[in-house]
Amino acid sequence: MSHSISSAKKTATGPLWKMGTFVPFFGPNLHAVTEVTVSMDDVAVHAGSPLLNKFDAFNWDSLSPTDGRIDTSALKDAEPVITAAANAVLLSADRMAAINLQGLLPAVSDPVASATTQLRELSTGLDMASAAARLLPEMLGDESPRKYLILVQNNAESRATGGIPGALAVLNVTKGTIELGEQTSASALGEFIPRIAVDQEQEDLFTTRIGRQMQNVNLTPHFPTAAFSAKQMWETRYPDDLIDGVVALDPMVLSYMLTAIGAVELSDSHLDDVLYRTNLPVSLNSDNVVSTLLSDVYRELEDNNAQDAYFAAVASEVFRSFTQGHGDATHLVNALVHSTSEQRLFLWSSRVQEQEIISRTALAGSVTGARAGGAAFGVYFNDGTGAKMDYYTRRTVQLLKSCRADGLGRYTVQVSIDNGAPKDAADSLPEYVTGGGIFGVKPGNIRTNYVLYGPEQSLVEGLTVNGRPVSFGSGLHGQRPVATVTIELQPGESTDLNVTFFKVSQDSVAQITVTPTAVPLSEVLLQSVDEAPCS
Known part of the structure; x- marks a missing residue:
């Protein structure tokens, strides 16, 4: 060959x-x-x-x-x-x-x-x-025991890095041996007063909420900030648990892992009563885990504690199967690689030397630094509905490259958005899913804050919604321009959001990062189009 x-x-x-x-x-x-x-x-x-x-x-x-x-x-x-x-x-x-x-x-x-x-x-x-x-070797505790905080991101309520980190768990690792420790939920940690300190640039862009609740640490797409904030919050509530690193994943990662591991059976005795009263599955596999965790659990269970218990049981069983070596190792590695390529799996270490290595990989989830250089774009979604309606949102993202009359490179980020919720969502979906009108959002509507990053030292030329210029927020993160706009859609309603950046380097390959959703990245990110290249 x-x-x-x-x-x-x-x-x-x-x-x-x-x-x-x-x-x-x-x-x-x-x-x-x-x-x-x-x-x-x-x-x-x-x-x-x-x-x-x-x-x-x-x-x-x-x-x-x-x-x-x-x-x-x-x-x-x-x-x-x-x-x-x-x-x-x-x-x-x-x-x-x-x-x-x-x-x-x-x-x-x-x-x-x-x-x-x-x-x-x-x-x-x-x-x-x-x-x-x-x-x-070192991160698995060869030299000393390690403790890692796991954030399970729920794509049904969008945050920039994926979804609200609703379920939390701790992994204890010593000389390669992995044990599941404390499990809880973000809501159980409550509000942090005084808030956790975050650098001013990101507070300006994402408000002080980023340091007040665990649910909001990842309003920023910069995972190192989200991870460090999560570590501080956990250690504030559990002073004896010093966190060495943070891992984030979503139900799609669990789906990819279950393709390799095989189905898991829920056997937690605490769930007997919950499962008896619902139609939730006892057996979770790669085909049903996403819809179960992002939709069905809210239809079947109104009590937050019951929802958390179900999430915890699923996470425990997947973890148990993984640590016991179930399934095919090669397929499992492929599942983790695919999860990383879709920006669904993140890793951060509190050790400077380790984080330096991580920062050069896709696992870092960084929007500044070496991996964010060149013609790097970002499209991120933050839920403004205060509920679990993002399961019904469908989006596509595409880069359109062109050239201005003055010869400066121009890229338009085109985002097409559709509220695919049923027309009668206000009545047919549980209030926990629609939000019930909280934050002034009519039940069934989906309100989203869109955050769009351009390349370093580029400029925002304009922003349109359905072809009409609209006002938008602007700021900087490092040397990257950031445009923000809020869009609310009724069930069945669609819209197009276009943001144009210019003064973009023509010498590097354009790359775009998109908030992972409840569907594969291949269904969201479309092939870039070069409409009119610069000579």
């Missing part, structure tokens, strides 16, 4: 082929093929062969927990090879993403788009593997 790729590279970089790239119409297609073959050869030489040689006899099941313990010695030994491969794949993924697909023949553009997506996912996976090889 590598020999064939090498031969293809020689052909595609030869003098005759290079001459062909200057031919009108055919030239861009030949150039695209050249970029693909060079990228594939780099991956084969610098990543594929070394990894295959290193892991020919490697048993990936050794990374799967056994009797509640993970042995990371083999992964630690492989770290140099994994890190070199991760760097090679990242460079190739960037090369592929820089190919302009507009005007190419479908026979060329379709495979290029597919290969780019696959390389991005491979890059994310290798980034995770490289970071894991360097971090896991």
